Amino acid sequence: MASFGFIIFITAVLTGLGWLLVGRLGANGRLSGSETAAFAFATGSLILYFAVFLIGPYRLDGISMWGLTATFTIVAAFSIQKEALGQLLGQAKDLPALARTHPWSACLWIAIVLVGSSSLIQGMAPPNDYDGLMYHLSFPRRDVENGFISIPFDRGLGHAFFPQLGGNISRFALATMNVGVAQMMHGLYGLLAAAATGLIMRRVGYGRDLALSAALLFLVSRVVIWEMGSSETDVPLAAFAALAMLAYLSFRQDGSPQLMVLFGLMIGGGILFKLIGFVVAVSFAPLIFADLANTNRRRLFLMVGPAVALFVVTPHLIATYAGAGNPFYPLFSSIFNPEAQDPFRGVSDAFGTGRGVIDFIMAPWTIFTMPMHYYDGMVFGAPYLLALAPLAFVQKGSWATWRAVLSFMLVFFAFWFWGFGQQTRFLLPLVPFTSCLAAVGLGALWQMSSGRRGARFIVVGIIGVLAINQALFVGIYTLLRIPPAIGLMTAQDYHTRTPTLGGAFFETCTYIDNNLKPGEKYLSVTGAFHSYYCPQAPVVYNYFPDEAQWWLKKKEPPGMDAAEFLKRFEQWNFRYVIVSWASESRRDPEQIAGHKARKNLSAKPKILLSDGSDSRFSDYLDPVLDGLDPLIKGSMTAVYDGPAVLEALRRQLQP
Amino acid sequence: MDNEKHDSFSVKVKLTVAVLWSLTVIGTYHWFNTPYYVEKLSVFFAHLKNVIG
Numbered sequence: 001m002a003s004f005g006f007i008i009f010i011t012a013v014l015t016g017l018g019w020l021l022v023g024r025l026g027a028n029g030r031l032s033g034s035e036t037a038a039f040a041f042a043t044g045s046l047i048l049y050f051a052v053f054l055i056g057p058y059r060l061d062g063i064s065m066w067g068l069t070a071t072f073t074i075v076a077a078f079s080i081q082k083e084a085l086g087q088l089l090g091q092a093k094d095l096p097a098l099a100r101t102h103p104w105s106a107c108l109w110i111a112i113v114l115v116g117s118s119s120l121i122q123g124m125a126p127p128n129d130y131d132g133l134m135y136h137l138s139f140p141r142r143d144v145e146n147g148f149i150s151i152p153f154d155r156g157l158g159h160a161f162f163p164q165l166g167g168n169i170s171r172f173a174l175a176t177m178n179v180g181v182a183q184m185m186h187g188l189y190g191l192l193a194a195a196a197t198g199l200i201m202r203r204v205g206y207g208r209d210l211a212l213s214a215a216l217l218f219l220v221s222r223v224v225i226w227e228m229g230s231s232e233t234d235v236p237l238a239a240f241a242a243l244a245m246l247a248y249l250s251f252r253q254d255g256s257p258q259l260m261v262l263f264g265l266m267i268g269g270g271i272l273f274k275l276i277g278f279v280v281a282v283s284f285a286p287l288i289f290a291d292l293a294n295t296n297r298r299r300l301f302l303m304v305g306p307a308v309a310l311f312v313v314t315p316h317l318i319a320t321y322a323g324a325g326n327p328f329y330p331l332f333s334s335i336f337n338p339e340a341q342d343p344f345r346g347v348s349d350a351f352g353t354g355r356g357v358i359d360f361i362m363a364p365w366t367i368f369t370m371p372m373h374y375y376d377g378m379v380f381g382a383p384y385l386l387a388l389a390p391l392a393f394v395q396k397g398s399w400a401t402w403r404a405v406l407s408f409m410l411v412f413f414a415f416w417f418w419g420f421g422q423q424t425r426f427l428l429p430l431v432p433f434t435s436c437l438a439a440v441g442l443g444a445l446w447q448m449s450s451g452r453r454g455a456r457f458i459v460v461g462i463i464g465v466l467a468i469n470q471a472l473f474v475g476i477y478t479l480l481r482i483p484p485a486i487g488l489m490t491a492q493d494y495h496t497r498t499p500t501l502g503g504a505f506f507e508t509c510t511y512i513d514n515n516l517k518p519g520e521k522y523l524s525v526t527g528a529f530h531s532y533y534c535p536q537a538p539v540v541y542n543y544f545p546d547e548a549q550w551w552l553k554k555k556e557p558p559g560m561d562a563a564e565f566l567k568r569f570e571q572w573n574f575r576y577v578i579v580s581w582a583s584e585s586r587r588d589p590e591q592i593a594g595h596k597a598r599k600n601l602s603a604k605p606k607i608l609l610s611d612g613s614d615s616r617f618s619d620y621l622d623p624v625l626d627g628l629d630p631l632i633k634g635s636m637t638a639v640y641d642g643p644a645v646l647e648a649l650r651r652q653l654q655p
Numbered sequence: 656m657d658n659e660k661h662d663s664f665s666v667k668v669k670l671t672v673a674v675l676w677s678l679t680v681i682g683t684y685h686w687f688n689t690p691y692y693v694e695k696l697s698v699f700f701a702h703l704k705n706v707i708g
Contacts, residue, residue, distance in 0.1 A: 368684070372690075391676070441673075444673070445674075458674055465681055472696075472699070475699075476695065476702075479702055497702070601688070603695070
């Protein structure tokens with residue numbers, strides 16, 4: 001309950017904080033009250049990011065972060081304009097009257113509130129998403145344990161240099177409250193993206209019901225529901241992409257440079273959440289170039305946006321350059337870091353049907369109708385976006401209305417298709433706009449069937465099938481995550497019963513967390529994954545501190561002979577050793593290699609047994625572990641007693 | 656009157672195309688993803704049993 005209360009509180013504080021700037025930028029009718037609130041929350045997030053960015057390397061703990069909260073609260077309290085607040089509260093008060101006069105609008109609002117709040121509250125469930133466990137949450141936990149922010153070189157992951165808007169939100173949340181708040185703060189961006197989706201519809205001239213429909217169509221997407229309950233960054237990026245488009249469309253109507261400042265802030269914020277934000281920025285190029293050629297638009301004003309975006313991301317670029325010798329690392333590592341390990345090795349052939357022109361044209365079809373065959377699973381759920389979005393263009397005027405947005409979508413999709421690893425969740429920045437088109441298509445379908453009973457029956461059937469399909473996905477996530485979120489199920493039971501890609505290492509890591517004493521260290525040889533549930537600071541994870549930066553300088557990891565390993569083991573006096581004994585694949589490894597052959601049509605996990613510890617210490621560590629019983633064995637990992645491992649190593653190496 | 660007939664015919668054509676498109680998408684999706692649904696529904700009911708029981 002306290003966590004949810006904090007979420008409401010911090011939403012108000014960040015919105016008030018951002019209002020300081022956005023209230024001025026959107027004044028004189030440039031933005032509506034709702035638009036101002038949406039941009040204000042996003043801008044407040046940027047302020048939070050910079051505050052943690054500046055303070056965190058020196059002090060990251062409850063005192064510093066609660067001090068920051070207090071400062072933000074005071075500023076927010078002074079900055080919110082009473083008139084605008086009154087407007088927003090007035091709209092909320094009008095909702096009961098709306099229910100009487102506009103029942104469809106009321107139904108849509110209720111659906112949005114139910115789905116949105118369910119997805120948000122699911123963030124209070126214990127983390128179990130792969131990337132969150134691997135780095136989104138584990139890196140911030142490490143920094144909070146250490147009491148300051150530093151680069152986790154020992155993890156051997158290029159992700160350490162990813163932009164950290166999400167990471168700093170998690171650091172702030174972990175230092176002040178708990179991991180549930182960290183996930184829910186990320187979930188807020190799902191609501192923000194839905195709001196931006198609806199506001200775009202209103203900005204281009206559609207009515208309230210279609211705007212609400214668009215927002216709902218965004219919220220019910222499977223990937224949105226999943227990510228809103230986690231610390232993933234695709235949904236926040238979608239929010240900033242949608243807000244950037246809203247700012248740009250507003251600028252096109254109004255012409256004020258203040259709106260381009262907002263555009264730049266949103267582009268900068270998107271990049272600071274995820275590197276794909278650079279592609280979001282570049283995808284606006286056709287629009288900007290077209291407007292540069294238009295003599296009616298002030299060219300100087302158009303340059304304000306990119307300049308502001310560059311200003312916003314420059315501190316991150318400088319920090320990344322200082323750590324990795326490449327301001328864009330892990331991007332362009334073949335240019336800036338040719339001698340280093342390729343951080344994206346193995347990704348390019350993972351998904352898709354190929355990268356030819358026919359594959360490009362067919363991709364929207366295969367993504368939505370055959371996701372289990374070629375892509376990373378049932379990411380969007382039912383294919384309602386594919387079914388409805390094209391129908392937007394049966395209406396007269398749709399091409400003209402959506403031309404600008406379509407140019408953005410086409411450029412982004414081309415980059416995704418030819419430049420990324422074709423993971424479909426990376427298409428999230430397009431989902432707000434696709435949802436808008438789907439809402440227009442839905443409206444067109446409804447309107448065309450008006451007065452035709454047979455056609456209306458078929459249309460209701462189509463909508464019903466799509467709705468039931470998608471409700472299954474919404475319902476499954478609700479059933480999985482709400483019980484542990486509200487305390488009806490323990491974390492242990494949740495992790496035992498819930499499929500988690502790669503496993504969460506919950507039992508073994510909490511064993512270490514509960515038994516490791518202050519000052520003690522442990523060794524982790526768990527492959528590419530060191531779970532958030534394990535203590536993050538007192539660990540040697542695969543590589544010792546003096547060799548931890550090898551992946552920025554060499555392509556192959558350093559070796560270590562048995563004598564050296566024994567010496568270091570004695571020096572560190574590891575209390576525990578955690579190893580992987582199995583891993584999980586969502587593709588059938590017995591198929592021949594290549595994306596087309598590795599289908600897993602039912603998404604059943606395949607458990608693969610490890611060959612020993614699968615580490616560079618295998619030759620001498622594995623025979624030792626074979627002769628010992630673990631202290632605790634989980635679904636994928638096992639914990640051994642450090643002194644027992646040391647004793648056995650000595651016997652093996654010094655007989 | 657001719658304009659009205661033309662508009663009505665045009666709407667009928669658009670509606671037919673729209674319905675056929677939607678049904679093709681839904682039909683193709685279900686044709687290729689039945690194993691997934693069978694697996695997930697069984698997981699769903701197992702979880703329902705866990706939560707209720």
